[in-house]
Amino acid sequence: MKTNSGRFFEDYSVGQVIRHAVPRTLSGERALYHALYPARGALYSSDEFAQACGLPGSPLDDLIVFHTVFGKTVPDVSLNAIANLGYAEGRFLAPVYACDTLSAQSEVIGLKQNSNGKSGVVYVRTTGTNQHGEAVLSYVRWVMVRKRDIDAPAPVTLVPELATVVAPGDLVVPEGLHFDSYDAELAGEPYRLCDYTVGEVIEHVDGVTVEEAEHMLATRLWQNTAKVHFDATFRPDGQRLIYGGHIISLARALSFNGLANAQMIVAINGGAHANPCFAGMTVRAWSEVLDKAETGVPGVGAIRLRLVATSGTGTVLRTQDGKYAPDVLLDLDYWALMPL
Amino acid sequence: MKTNSGRFFEDYSVGQVIRHAVPRTLSGERALYHALYPARGALYSSDEFAQACGLPGSPLDDLIVFHTVFGKTVPDVSLNAIANLGYAEGRFLAPVYACDTLSAQSEVIGLKQNSNGKSGVVYVRTTGTNQHGEAVLSYVRWVMVRKRDIDAPAPVTLVPELATVVAPGDLVVPEGLHFDSYDAELAGEPYRLCDYTVGEVIEHVDGVTVEEAEHMLATRLWQNTAKVHFDATFRPDGQRLIYGGHIISLARALSFNGLANAQMIVAINGGAHANPCFAGMTVRAWSEVLDKAETGVPGVGAIRLRLVATSGTGTVLRTQDGKYAPDVLLDLDYWALMPL
Amino acid sequence: MKTNSGRFFEDYSVGQVIRHAVPRTLSGERALYHALYPARGALYSSDEFAQACGLPGSPLDDLIVFHTVFGKTVPDVSLNAIANLGYAEGRFLAPVYACDTLSAQSEVIGLKQNSNGKSGVVYVRTTGTNQHGEAVLSYVRWVMVRKRDIDAPAPVTLVPELATVVAPGDLVVPEGLHFDSYDAELAGEPYRLCDYTVGEVIEHVDGVTVEEAEHMLATRLWQNTAKVHFDATFRPDGQRLIYGGHIISLARALSFNGLANAQMIVAINGGAHANPCFAGMTVRAWSEVLDKAETGVPGVGAIRLRLVATSGTGTVLRTQDGKYAPDVLLDLDYWALMPL
Structure with missing residues (x-):
């Protein structure tokens, strides 16, 4: 073989x-x-x-x-x-x-x-x-x-x-990065780290309905070969399971609307693919501010975010029994760099 | 917010x-x-x-x-x-x-x-x-x-x-552009500006059936975020409205067959998205020669074209009441540069 | 016209x-x-x-x-x-x-x-x-x-x-190509030409279900304009025939799993698009080793392969009457370069 x-x-x-x-x-x-x-x-x-x-x-x-x-x-x-x-x-x-x-x-x-x-x-x-x-x-x-x-x-x-969680002191700010002449208008939003408060929840407004061709193009692009993403005959229900990373990217991109200045992801603290996603679902996202920190580089702050992708609407993460709500697709905890 | x-x-x-x-x-x-x-x-x-x-x-x-x-x-x-x-x-x-x-x-x-x-x-x-x-x-x-x-x-x-209409004298020919050694065989067709007559109508033969994944990939590529193009839950009928610019590009590309030498668009005189387009429609195109002009650059002419995209067949633009025919998707009026 | x-x-x-x-x-x-x-x-x-x-x-x-x-x-x-x-x-x-x-x-x-x-x-x-x-x-x-x-x-x-068949002496090895420091681990598999035997059949395991949007994106990318690939109104059954070359590329890519070191195609000896392929089919592939040869370049061998794409499972090429089995989509005969 x-x-x-x-x-x-x-x-x-x-x-x-x-x-x-x-x-x-x-x-x-x-x-x-x-x-x-x-x-x-x-x-x-x-x-x-x-x-x-x-x-x-x-x-x-x-x-x-x-x-x-x-x-x-x-x-x-x-x-x-x-x-x-x-x-x-x-x-x-x-x-x-x-x-x-x-x-x-x-x-x-x-x-x-x-x-x-x-x-x-x-x-x-x-x-x-x-x-x-x-x-x-x-x-x-x-x-x-x-x-x-x-x-x-x-x-x-x-x-x-x-x-x-990755300690703020372990976050790596790319060499040379600064936000000294940061043009917030070109970036798309005026909000800096000081404008966000821990606990704040942001609903990112937009939704994207996912097609089979799109998630397969994406998953192939990363040379990810897991057959469950490509072969409709693999699962008894004939559905192709969407690569969890596709949902991470969709949700992160949707989060621009409200977090346009969370420029670079520098750490992934944790993450769960709470429920499977299939073509035809409309993916939405919301974020919760979990923490804020300085990075040691003047002007460059770090924001810790929970990024949740959902196939429903609203911002319920867990049901009363503590389990993920059935429409939650992703619960990702990450640090991003943002102008102070 | x-x-x-x-x-x-x-x-x-x-x-x-x-x-x-x-x-x-x-x-x-x-x-x-x-x-x-x-x-x-x-x-x-x-x-x-x-x-x-x-x-x-x-x-x-x-x-x-x-x-x-x-x-x-x-x-x-x-x-x-x-x-x-x-x-x-x-x-x-x-x-x-x-x-x-x-x-x-x-x-x-x-x-x-x-x-x-x-x-x-x-x-x-x-x-x-x-x-x-x-x-x-x-x-x-x-x-x-x-x-x-x-x-x-x-x-x-x-x-x-x-x-x-943009006056021919206001058309900008890119610096250095000439058609002195223009290879019409490589360009795909022998017809120069002198071969077209005002009023001439060209049916561009081919049709393309549009899929949801394609128009969303295109519209996202232009960082166009209007939700009506992406979110199947946005419209009561569950359909995603296709970005009008997608139809412009489809029709312009289809118009190669008959207008291969209309090389560069230099002006958009006007345009109407006459009817909405949805996935599953087969888009065809036809063009009408509206005008011809010189540009001041030797050998470089300009052709003014009406480009019509349709979800049907044939070249009817308007019904008897003067309204766009129901299968007309786009009516675009533009100038393109063409060898004299 | x-x-x-x-x-x-x-x-x-x-x-x-x-x-x-x-x-x-x-x-x-x-x-x-x-x-x-x-x-x-x-x-x-x-x-x-x-x-x-x-x-x-x-x-x-x-x-x-x-x-x-x-x-x-x-x-x-x-x-x-x-x-x-x-x-x-x-x-x-x-x-x-x-x-x-x-x-x-x-x-x-x-x-x-x-x-x-x-x-x-x-x-x-x-x-x-x-x-x-x-x-x-x-x-x-x-x-x-x-x-x-x-x-x-x-x-x-x-x-x-x-x-x-293209004679081994007519195969062109790109100037400078050698496999002297070939890293099989990075290439993905340990098998060299000496590990394959003529007559050996390799089932490539994975399957890919094809979508309309994908084959049209691919076929357009090659500026292939045959309308049967794009226009759902062209065939009476409303199906778009998938460009045969799309199946060649799909099958060749799937054949990585088992033939990761068949690095470069240097000759196509023959090929038949045995049956049409339509969206919704799940394409699989298997290969048969037809021949092995030296190329004149030290360390660089050539393997002659039959690459078969199928919409079914299994490795039956022809039925008893000598015709292609109904699920065979492609029968391609090619030479590829492989480390000796």
Whole structure:
């Protein structure tokens, strides 16, 4: 068998390092990102705006970097995954520009067999690297993976201790970035960090009805090959499950309306794909301000946001029993840089 | 409320200048344009062809420029529009190349409250500018906009006098452009300006059935955020209204077949989105030669065309009562440069 | 009539050379190719990987070159085609890079009127050329074309002698290409030419359900204007026939899983679009190793593959009567370069 049927739970061991296949030179992906998502962040749209913020040019959207790195891990980490359980300690370490080439590798940092003996949870720390060998992104992800052989012995349980939030002191502000001559009018909104209050909830107004062709174009673009996203014959109900990252990008782009100055994502503290999304749903988003911080760079603040994507309307996150409301698709906790 | 609910009629005043948000560096958009529309104009397809015509390289399609500039105006001008009523005095002032950054601003040049007191017409002159501060496009658009407060006082009525057609002497031929070594075989057709006669009608043969995913990809690409194009829950009938500019680009691309040498659009004299277009319709196009002119540049002529998009077949523009025929989607009046 | 209604059978004569219209500068097409097809070949994904293989950078996927050249021939060769009958003697002669401009011309090398007198077979040899005048691709295609005038006299029959397979000695290895420091881990699989045996069959596991929007985006991208792909009103059943080349690219991309090191297509020996493909079908692929050869370049081998796309499951090519099984969409015979 020369084809890849993916790793099963017993194929992982703590300390194992997996170099993922197919490095990727990015370039025209920016235009596609703008076609796939209603993204309007000025720093990722205009070279001149980015240069006025001290960068050499407009970087690729941070979520292009996330998806590209994530996509490379799929054949090695989640081909036999039953569920993508969580993210933690995600940090964007350097901007990525057109013509950069991204590679990815993952280290297994935890394992825990489930009590049913049929599957287990695999924790990996994935690092994306550019062609200069610089890390551009690091994050922990844990997934529930099937066992190939139900009789394979359980590994020693090791559940890594993971920070519930990236400490503000660990946020990496790109070299040279400043907001000294920040043009809020061109950015789209006047609100700076001081205009937001912790606990504030922002409904992002717009909705986007998702089509099969769109989410498949997006997911393929990231060389993510999980068949559940592409093959209508895979699920008994004939539906294609939409890649969770597609919802992250949709929701983040929708959040421009009210958070236009939350320019760069610098950390992903955690995230849950609360309910599956299918074509035909209309995705909306709302955000809650969770925290605010300084970054050490004068004028550059950080805002911690909960970003919720929903297939309904309104801003109910959980039902009375503490579970996610049935229309919640995504609950993402991240830090973004914003003018102070 | 930090989100943008858009300006209402009473928020506009004559002389007001609006700098639109989110400048945009264009580059990979050309490939997407070719995927979204059956565009084949040689000048916009090949660097070598463009260089043989005296340009430094192949510019971005003039309608990419139009859509990019138009898209920036939407959050400020037409978020609460009931109807996009017309265009006039559109002039393309300089070619735009990959890696150029476009910004846009609009000046309110006219206001007229409707007799029902619930809405009014806003006239704006929009200018698109590149990163060198050079104007690349200027056009007037007028839209009908809702009032927020029906009791807000009516402004003084000012309806600007607008030219019904851009005078040939006002057409801007890009610096250096010539057709001295024009290769009609590579361009696709042998017909020069002298081969067309005023009044001639050309049926462009091909039809394209439109899908939801396509028009949303296109409209997002131009950072046009009007929700009626994206949100299936917005209209009671569950249909998404297709951005009028999508139809302009479709029809212009279809018109290659018969007008392959109408290379560059240099002016938009007027235009009406006669009927709405929805996914599932098959769009066809026909053109009528309205006028011919010299441009002052030897060998470079101008052809004035009526471009009609239809969801039916045939070339009936209006019914006996003078109204647009029900299958007419677009009636656009423009000047293009063509070898003499 | 200024529009192109296409050539009919009696419009062709042996020796006729047709320069096809609209040269095309390629660049952002790579990102789109990755969005349209699950392509993961490392040489076409990463500049650094390609440089480690001795090339100046990552070329555009060889099938981008094929589709671009093929698309240019459609208005001149196959607008009135009843069927695309076959390919032969296809050779990729030089890699194509971003910013290269491709042109195409075809020579009529054979004609044979059908016995019914209503149509005939036209054989053309098409050559794609870059902006330096270097041939990058050459292939023979034959199509069945309608006669305009059924009473037009039959031409002298000339059926060209075509090689059933490109001889290994005629395969062109790109200048500088080597696999001396080939990183199989980054490429995605460990298998080299010596690991494959003639007769071996590989099922490529994954399936992709095709949407209308996707195949139309792809086909337009190649400036292929055949109306049967775009116009839902063209066929009585309301279905749009998917461009055969879309299936070639889909199947080739799916074949990464099991053939990740079959890096570059260097020849197309033959091919048949066995059955039509329509939106909603789920396309799968399997390959059979037909032959192996050395290329004269140390370390660079060639593998001859049968690539079959199917709308079903399994690897049955023909039914007992020798006809293609009803779920076979494509039967392509090609040579690819692979590390020895």
